[in-house]
Amino acid sequence: MTDDALTPAQIQQIRDRVAELMPQVRADLEELVRIPSVSASSFDQSQVTRSADAVAELLRREGLDVEVVVEGGRPAVIGHLDGPEGAPTVTLYAHHDVQPPGDDADWDSSPFEPEEREGRLYGRGAADDKAGVMAHVAALRAHAGNLPVGVTVFVEGEEESGSPSLGTILEKHGDRLAADAIVIADSGNWDIGTPALTTTLRGGIRVVVRVQTLDHSVHSGMFGGAAPDATTALVRLLASLHDADGTVAVAGLDAGEAADIDYDEQRFRAESGLLDGVSLIGSGSILSRLWNKPSITTIGIDATSIDKASNTLSAKAAAKISVRLAPTQDPLVAFERVREHLEAHAPWGARLTVELEEHGSGFAADANGPVYDEARASFADAWGTEPVDMGVGGSIPFISDFSARFPDASIIVTGVEDPDTRAHGANESLHLGEFEKVCVAEAVFLARLGALRSAH
Numbered sequence: 001m002t003d004d005a006l007t008p009a010q011i012q013q014i015r016d017r018v019a020e021l022m023p024q025v026r027a028d029l030e031e032l033v034r035i036p037s038v039s040a041s042s043f044d045q046s047q048v049t050r051s052a053d054a055v056a057e058l059l060r061r062e063g064l065d066v067e068v069v070v071e072g073g074r075p076a077v078i079g080h081l082d083g084p085e086g087a088p089t090v091t092l093y094a095h096h097d098v099q100p101p102g103d104d105a106d107w108d109s110s111p112f113e114p115e116e117r118e119g120r121l122y123g124r125g126a127a128d129d130k131a132g133v134m135a136h137v138a139a140l141r142a143h144a145g146n147l148p149v150g151v152t153v154f155v156e157g158e159e160e161s162g163s164p165s166l167g168t169i170l171e172k173h174g175d176r177l178a179a180d181a182i183v184i185a186d187s188g189n190w191d192i193g194t195p196a197l198t199t200t201l202r203g204g205i206r207v208v209v210r211v212q213t214l215d216h217s218v219h220s221g222m223f224g225g226a227a228p229d230a231t232t233a234l235v236r237l238l239a240s241l242h243d244a245d246g247t248v249a250v251a252g253l254d255a256g257e258a259a260d261i262d263y264d265e266q267r268f269r270a271e272s273g274l275l276d277g278v279s280l281i282g283s284g285s286i287l288s289r290l291w292n293k294p295s296i297t298t299i300g301i302d303a304t305s306i307d308k309a310s311n312t313l314s315a316k317a318a319a320k321i322s323v324r325l326a327p328t329q330d331p332l333v334a335f336e337r338v339r340e341h342l343e344a345h346a347p348w349g350a351r352l353t354v355e356l357e358e359h360g361s362g363f364a365a366d367a368n369g370p371v372y373d374e375a376r377a378s379f380a381d382a383w384g385t386e387p388v389d390m391g392v393g394g395s396i397p398f399i400s401d402f403s404a405r406f407p408d409a410s411i412i413v414t415g416v417e418d419p420d421t422r423a424h425g426a427n428e429s430l431h432l433g434e435f436e437k438v439c440v441a442e443a444v445f446l447a448r449l450g451a452l453r454s455a456h
């Protein structure tokens, strides 16, 4: 790049500074991990308050003006520090709550007592997302006393419980969170040594379809052969949702293509536990199938169980289906397409009711423009290799809330996770070498954004 906003010497200075800071950043991360801030309501919520206070204190020490806000849910922390006159503003997001630890017996060390083994720090929240919190703190420390941009830090306390009060927080405090760029540090990188920006997330809907063929169940010996049973009708209906090769057969759903990243069938088979001889379904590259195309899964069926089976034609049966959607797909439009498909394919004129149980939007970043250029350059500075554009097959619903609330901000989804992190699982861990690079990238990004403005 010829018009780099920072000189190589300036970048090296930030790398050195972050390296110096890492022991304290690590110690502070461990203190956060020792607070069991599980936001699920069956856990002690005073711990979530303790962790909000601990995060608030970390930010206050960096000179931020900090407030702990509670809007009917768990405490969130908002801190702000002005940058130089006219400098861009950046909002840094992470969450301080964690998933329940699960069964202690599944952990090789105590979930809330961090332990290092082979370059990884183990503990609940050691990665998701207390390391995200500390990456923001590290970036602030790297620029202590000389912050190149205005920064607002927003650390949520209920992400792992579905962010129930985020809407209210955005409504009441959203003005304080508005910025030119929003860095959401709650995802991960492609692999050890390969950074990534998460540029797409799939959306999803959950649909319940009920089938009825008879007024009441009847004897299969007397009526079978001429009257259809509801369970068989339901099975035929569900079968219509895919083509023979397993491609989703619902007409009119969006589908896109993933970036060209190496990911072969062997790796997919190993990671998914697919049995020998069972073929993959769908078409196109595997990553496109996982990140950019719709998928339909039957996740539950109500029908007579085998134990209770008798020789009758069932009158009613029902299924719940989960539909993952292309990142740009409007979930309510998708529901209409699915409903139309089901109604058009009702076997033998069976009566259907189709009900939308849940819907969430995906996210497709507008991953272009100067802010994204600087983000990519910062990752390259930290890793020595260009970041890839990664998708996520699941949803992080709050990200679409952010993009709806701040349509003009560049939303950059980063994170500390790698393929071995096991976020939400037993033995969650953080790769400490990669974590330092995450901190460098964020510190460089703030510097690049600040310099961008003075250069133009």
Ligand SMILES: [Zn+2]
Pocket (backbone or CB within 6 Å): 095, 128, 129, 159, 186
């Ligand atoms: Zn998270």
